[in-house]
Amino acid sequence: MSAGRWTVAPAGGVEPTVERTERHPIVTEADVVRVRQIVRNLAVTAKMSLVDQTKMVTAASELARNTLVYGGGGSMTVDIVDNGRRRGIRAVFVDSGPGIPDMDLALTDGWTSGSGLGLGLSGSRRLVDDFAIESSPGAGTTVRIVKWSR
Amino acid sequence: MxxxxxxxxxxxxxxxxxxxxxxxxxxxxxxxxxxxxxxxxxxxxxxxxxxxxxxxxxxxxxxxxxxxxxxxxxxxxxxxxxxxxxxxxxxxxxxxxxxxxxxxxxxxxxxxxxxxxRVRLPEDEALVDLDADSAEVTDLGAGAAPNGRSALTEGAWSG
Missing domain, CATH: 3.30.750.24 (STAS domain)
Incomplete structure (x- = not known):
């Protein structure tokens, strides 16, 4: 790992995909709302419980806003995945913004580089089962989250 | 907007x-x-x-x-x-x-x-009016009026 490049876990999807959707742009606030609806619909299709749906949609909302506000816009892809035992929802958020210079700091509760509460990354990480982030200064940020049905 | x-x-x-x-x-x-x-x-x-x-x-x-x-x-x-x-x-x-x-x-x-x-809800005022009205109605022999009144009063206080 080169200096300045931080990876908590590989951001490439490894779970077999069952149902794929197209890439959804995140360039306006309306897109953030749309992302919530798209993730909700897919979570319903995957027969996720209401609490898990709510956690996944909330995590997606946080990450979509990060993509828009800190990443300067980007996109999300969301798929239904299957690991042989359980189904789940995987969402990947990609931006080509300034990147995250200090990942440990960015994942700290309450720390924010902007005007938010600093719960976007740390909070959404707690809401999902798998969380991976890849970012390097100047090369943007990719966040991948997976939530499995119980 | x-x-x-x-x-x-x-x-x-x-x-x-x-x-x-x-x-x-x-x-x-x-x-x-x-x-x-x-x-x-x-x-x-x-x-x-x-x-x-x-x-x-x-x-x-x-x-x-x-x-x-x-x-x-x-x-x-x-x-x-x-x-x-x-x-x-x-x-x-x-x-x-x-x-x-x-x-x-x-x-x-x-x-x-x-x-x-100490919110005074519009219902409180309605209750006062209703009391005045039903007092007159009782004179005409409407037996249900006292019951209706007490239910309303309870509702107003528990709400």
Whole structure:
């Protein structure tokens, strides 16, 4: 790992995909709302419980806003995945913004580089089962989250 | 841009968020509410979020800000109707919304504010009128009037 490049876990999807959707742009606030609806619909299709749906949609909302506000816009892809035992929802958020210079700091509760509460990354990480982030200064940020049905 | 309607009811302001909130709409609600509190001299603000499928950190911060703002303007805010799944998610997210009072239902929220700011609801006035009317009706032999009256009285006090 080169200096300045931080990876908590590989951001490439490894779970077999069952149902794929197209890439959804995140360039306006309306897109953030749309992302919530798209993730909700897919979570319903995957027969996720209401609490898990709510956690996944909330995590997606946080990450979509990060993509828009800190990443300067980007996109999300969301798929239904299957690991042989359980189904789940995987969402990947990609931006080509300034990147995250200090990942440990960015994942700290309450720390924010902007005007938010600093719960976007740390909070959404707690809401999902798998969380991976890849970012390097100047090369943007990719966040991948997976939530499995119980 | 769309606005979330703010209803005045006695010395309360009532907001029911029925749309999937965009960030700008949430910010506009903050501004509109503080203006209406000052303009109306409202002592309480009830925010119904029963239609909200999620509350993320931005919406949570909006609710905290409204509660803090209204307190500075001498009004108490109660958020009512939070869905159980939303509450579970907020705790896990780590968002505790300090300073925001909550109640399970609109009725509980009204009771909470009524106890603190001595709200005189329009129902109280209606009750007085009804009492006067039914006293006359009783003379004409309408036996159901006393029962109806006591039920109304109980309802008014428990609410």
């Amino acid at each position: 769309d606005r979330i309607p703010i209803l005045k009811m006695g010395n309360l302001l009532l907001v029911s968020i029925q749309v999937d909130l965009q960030d700008q709409l949430a910010l506009a609600l903050q501004d509109d509410l503080s203006e209406r509190i000052v303009a109306t001299g409202a002592r309480g603000v009830l925010i119904d979020i029963s239609a909200l499928e999620i509350v993320d950190s931005f919406i949570g911060r909006m609710l905290s800000t409204i509660a803090a703002l209204s307190r500075l303007l001498d009004a108490e805010t109660v958020v009512v109707g939070m869905r159980p799944a939303v509450a579970i998610t907020l705790v896990e997210l780590g968002l505790y919304m300090p300073g925001v009072r909550t109640a399970l239902t609109l009725e509980h929220g009204l009771a909470l504010l009524g106890a603190e700011v």
